[in-house]
Amino acid sequence: MLDANIKTQLKAYFDKLTQPIEITASVDSGDKSRELLELLNDLKSLSAHISVQQSDDDTQRKPSFSLNSPGKNLGIRFAGLPMGHEFTSLVLALLQVGGHPPKAEPEIIEQIRNLEGEFNFETYISLSCHNCPEVVQAINLMAAINPNIRHVMIDGALFQKEVDERKIMAVPTIFLNGQEFGHGRMGVQEILNKIDTGAIKKEAEKLSSKEPFDVLIVGGGPAGASAAIYSARKGIRTGVVAERFGGQVMDTMTIENFISVKETDGPKLAAALEEHVKSYDVDIMNLQRAAALVPAHDNGGLTEVKLESGAVLKAKSVIIATGARWREINVPGEKEYRGRGVAYCPHCDGPLFKGRSVAVIGGGNSGVEAAIDLAGIVKNVTLIEFNGELRADAVLQKKLFSLPNVTVITGGQTTEINGDGEKVNGITYSNRQTGESHRVELAAVFIQIGLVPNTDWIKDTITLSKFGEIEVDDKGQTSEPGIFAAGDVTTVPFKQIIIAMGEGSKAALGAFEHLIRH
Known part of the structure; x- marks a missing residue:
């Protein structure tokens, strides 16, 4: 064995x-x-x-x-x-x-x-x-x-x-x-x-009693980890508050474009990030979700970050690195059947549908990779892409089209995820050219259409783009002095791990410069 x-x-x-x-x-x-x-x-x-x-x-x-x-x-x-x-x-x-x-x-x-x-x-x-x-x-x-x-x-x-x-x-x-x-x-x-039941209240009281940070980073993904390391190396009081350290990287399996590392996986990279951050004097506050932001000009010179637990943290400067989450397709049946056939992680949930038919929505790299992975487990895969052609890299498309149990539908708009009241049993889509509606019988739908920034908690506080991303300047500064942002939550193009790390480092240097000047 x-x-x-x-x-x-x-x-x-x-x-x-x-x-x-x-x-x-x-x-x-x-x-x-x-x-x-x-x-x-x-x-x-x-x-x-x-x-x-x-x-x-x-x-x-x-x-x-x-x-x-x-x-x-x-x-x-x-x-x-x-x-x-x-x-x-x-x-x-x-x-x-x-x-x-x-x-x-x-x-x-x-x-x-x-x-x-x-x-x-x-x-x-x-x-x-x-x-x-x-x-x-x-x-x-x-x-x-x-x-x-x-x-x-x-x-x-x-x-x-x-x-x-x-x-x-x-x-x-x-x-x-x-x-x-x-x-x-x-x-x-x-x-x-x-x-x-008393643990959350005790932890909130403990957090609220902390002295103000010089730099408080909200988010523990690649951008947040890089910002923490660069801040700590400046010798200033640094804190990281995160819903889960590692962020979206924890849900990524194969990583082959992280320069100098030929191949790794998300959990392994996240563990290495945390270990690196912990080697410095950084106060890590994990499993804490940010709920609101109160800028310094409204609060006597210190920015406040309010947490869902009821805790309130104060800081002279803040770096927002809350990343992004899976984008939803917002059609009938998606919310109703989430966890009952609607899934976002093919690596995790794919084996539950061994020998059955499934669909993947999305023709970018994530969608095509999901379809390839699932094809080795399930009976057959139907991939539905909204545009007239797939957007994935050519090498992935070549592999996809070589698989006999994969059907690719382009120009298809998903209109409903069907179910029997307990679980998914099909998907309905329309042909965008002809308007004709089709239904496919299946057991699960894996949604892979990209990411949406985690900025719901800061609406009406700092300037966001029409896509909900935080607008930043070339130093990571937002519309509010002393508040910076980095990574997938910002308007910076190309959502990549290595880019997020660079942006986090830059935002930390920008925050340090702000502290020196003000």
């Missing part, structure tokens, strides 16, 4: 184990159970601390296995084979159960330990989902610390009957005590905030 190189790496990790780990497998006679036992026996062979046994408990999913310590009742279980993106989740869980200290802030560990009540989590994932491991690892960490918390990771592709019965059409999907708890990427603090 595991090759020699992986075994060598794992053996080095397992040298950190300090206490026994009991792995209990629930299996049947199927091929996946055989593969699971092979995986578990490989793990057992790498450390004397690991033992493997089988259980006759028919109430457990098969194949699945639990991790425990002798004399304890830890609630960590994997239903399916945690390979692909989830292999790291398995390794971390083994280390935590085996006594290796968890990588979490002491106050977070204490908050988890003090939670009262019974928390039974179930997380449905796909092995190709790059957002799922963060959720799995977060709840596994909680289960390793608090015996009242139990968690099972469930591979949706392997337990398709459950997925259908629970009407799961996006991953990760989290259930708590049998009720739907959340969708999408969530970290430990975000999960804690949802189950520990």
Whole structure:
């Protein structure tokens, strides 16, 4: 199951184990159970601390296995084979159960330990989902610390009957005590905030008590990270407040145009950005969404950033780097069936529609790449492009048209996403030349038509373009003195990671110059 190189790496990790780990497998006679036992026996062979046994408990999913310590009742279980993106989740869980200290802030560990009540989590994932491991690892960490918390990771592709019965059409999907708890990427603090009702209020009070920053950056993507590093290097008091560090990059898989790095992926780049920022004296306030901006001239010389939590941060200068989000097509059915067949991440949700028909809306690079990826998983793909021809790079188009299970429709305007009240079952589009309407039967629609800037919270505060982007000058200055902006949220053309980084650096230098002069 595991090759020699992986075994060598794992053996080095397992040298950190300090206490026994009991792995209990629930299996049947199927091929996946055989593969699971092979995986578990490989793990057992790498450390004397690991033992493997089988259980006759028919109430457990098969194949699945639990991790425990002798004399304890830890609630960590994997239903399916945690390979692909989830292999790291398995390794971390083994280390935590085996006594290796968890990588979490002491106050977070204490908050988890003090939670009262019974928390039974179930997380449905796909092995190709790059957002799922963060959720799995977060709840596994909680289960390793608090015996009242139990968690099972469930591979949706392997337990398709459950997925259908629970009407799961996006991953990760989290259930708590049998009720739907959340969708999408969530970290430990975000999960804690949802189950520990007093946590948000306490955090808001803590943030509001902070002294004013010299530079406060709103947003933690490439532009925000670059601005933070350049500001901190000037020796001024720097803070970053972000809804999630990494921003839209976290949802990007393959990155092949980041100069000097031949190939990487979004989560890996985001982790490197955060590590770099943390190497400087920067106050990072994660999982905080900005709600309003009060310019300095209305507030005694300090700009205020109000957060949705109720916290208020003050600064002598502000850099807005809130980026952009997936653009919606705004047709009937899109909002109604979001998470029930309407999706925006083909890497995450594609495996849920294995063997079925899907559509991709958008003929740019993102849309064509999505169609190519999905074609290897689903029965067939219908790509619908509004314009008369595709806009993707020639090399991508060549690959797309070589695929036998892809149908390309140009000059098509999506008019409705159809469903049966519970999930998507089709899409309706019109031919823009003839006006003729067509309906395609399918199980999912992946929307890939670009981005819209995250500027709703600053409308009527600073000048925006007709597209909602922040207008900036050649130093990143907005229409308000002391307020700068950078990255995909601005009017700067060509929304690229490397351009956003440069713009963030420039805005930081502009803000520093403003502080010197004023």
